[in-house]
Amino acid sequence: xxxxxxxxxxxxxxxxxxxxxxxxxxxxxxxxxxxxxxxxxxxxxxxxxxxxxxxxxxxxxxxxxxxxxxxxxxxxxxxxxxxxxxxxxxxxxxxxxxxxxxxxxxxxxxxxxxxxxxxxxxxxxxxxxxxxxxxxxxxxxxxxxxxxxxxxxxxxxxxxxxxxxxxxxxxxxxxxxxxxxxxxxxxxxxxxxxxxxxxxxxxxxxxxxxxxxxxxxxxxxxxxxxxxxxxxxxxxxxxxxxxxxxxxxx
Numbered sequence: 001x002x003x004x005x006x007x008x009x010x011x012x013x014x015x016x017x018x019x020x021x022x023x024x025x026x027x028x029x030x031x032x033x034x035x036x037x038x039x040x041x042x043x044x045x046x047x048x049x050x051x052x053x054x055x056x057x058x059x060x061x062x063x064x065x066x067x068x069x070x071x072x073x074x075x076x077x078x079x080x081x082x083x084x085x086x087x088x089x090x091x092x093x094x095x096x097x098x099x100x101x102x103x104x105x106x107x108x109x110x111x112x113x114x115x116x117x118x119x120x121x122x123x124x125x126x127x128x129x130x131x132x133x134x135x136x137x138x139x140x141x142x143x144x145x146x147x148x149x150x151x152x153x154x155x156x157x158x159x160x161x162x163x164x165x166x167x168x169x170x171x172x173x174x175x176x177x178x179x180x181x182x183x184x185x186x187x188x189x190x191x192x193x194x195x196x197x198x199x200x201x202x203x204x205x206x207x208x209x210x211x212x213x214x215x216x217x218x219x220x221x222x223x224x225x226x227x228x229x230x231x232x233x234x235x236x237x238x239x240x241x242x243x244x245x246x247x248x249x250x
Contacts, residue, residue, distance in 0.1 A: 096204070099129075100243040105145065107236070109175060110153040112136065114241060117144045121245045127196070127203050129242040131233035134158075134196050134209040138243065148241065151209060151231060152177050159197040161206060162188060169194060169210060169229060175236070177210060179227040186225075188215050194229055201246055208232045 102116035116122055118141050126138045128148045136156070139149035149156050156171035160179070165186050171177045182188065194210040196203065214228035 096247040098245050098247065100245055101240060102146075102243060103240050104238065109173065110150055110155070110171075111139065112148040112150065112241070114146050114148060114243075115144070116243065117142045117146050119143055120243075122146045122243055125202055126246075127207070127244045129207075129244065130235060130238040130240075132208075133232035134207050135231060135233065135235050135238075135241065146243075150235060152235075158209065159199070160209060161195045161197050162186070162192060162212075166197065172228075175231065176213070177229045177231075179225075179229055182225045182227055184217060184223055184225055188212060188225055188227060190215055193232070203244060204246075 098121075100116055100120045100122060102114035102120075102122075104112050105115050106113040112128075112135075114128075122138055122141045124138050124141060127134050128136045128138060134151065136148040136150040136153075137158070138146050140147040151158060151169060151171055152173065152175045153171040154173050156169075156177070158169050160167050160169045162179070162182070163186065165182070167179050167182050169177050169179050179194070190212050192212045193208050194212065195206040196209040198204050198206060210229040210232055212227060213230040214226075216226050218224045218226040
């Protein structure tokens with residue numbers, strides 16, 4: 001019977017004019033406005049209390065995400081540095097050679113003192129590398145340390161090659177070197193690389209040692225260039241070197 005009455009009431013409201021049903025809707029809203037408002041206030045109160053927590057969690061998420069991004073960037077830098085250090089062996093496949101890593105203990109404009117010596121296989125005449133370029137030659141070695149004569153030292157002379165031409169590079173101090181007796185018939189330009197010539201038992205592959213910093217005709221000898229060269233790397237900024245130790249050397 002109750003179900004039947006509800007069906008009849010619903011049919012009456014369905015068929016009744018809109019003006020009458022609107023009155024019933026407004027009356028229902030006035031009667032139940034107070035309990036409905038209590039429910040809305042409770043819902044808003046709960047949402048208000050939840051917002052600070054959600055904001056804190058969001059901030060932690062952003063901080064964590066930024067931290068991960070920073071770590072990834074630092075990792076990329078370390079990977080690039082590792083590739084630069086290890087890539088030397090790929091770019092310059094020197095046969096029968098190993099590389100002894102050595103920290104720089106002391107430095108001057110003419111020489112370096114490094115923290116490796118005869119116990120690591122170092123000996124006089126071995127080439128020393130910095131930033132994948134020759135910076136000097138071992139001039140003296142003790143048990144645990146060695147001295148490196150820089151290419152810019154006044155006591156340094158190395159056989160070199162510019163293009164297809166052989167020459168010598170001689171240190172003149174002040175972190176510079178010169179290339180004497182190079183004829184003007186050979187084309188030379190500022191920025192050209194200068195390679196150290198191979199030396200049996202010490203270096204079996206040409207390696208960059210310097211670049212042309214200044215090139216002009218010699219005023220006293222017009223048939224010769226006056227060439228000033230600078231090391232291929234910034235020697236004063238390096239913290240370590242690699243010494244080329246050929247396996248056939250004792």
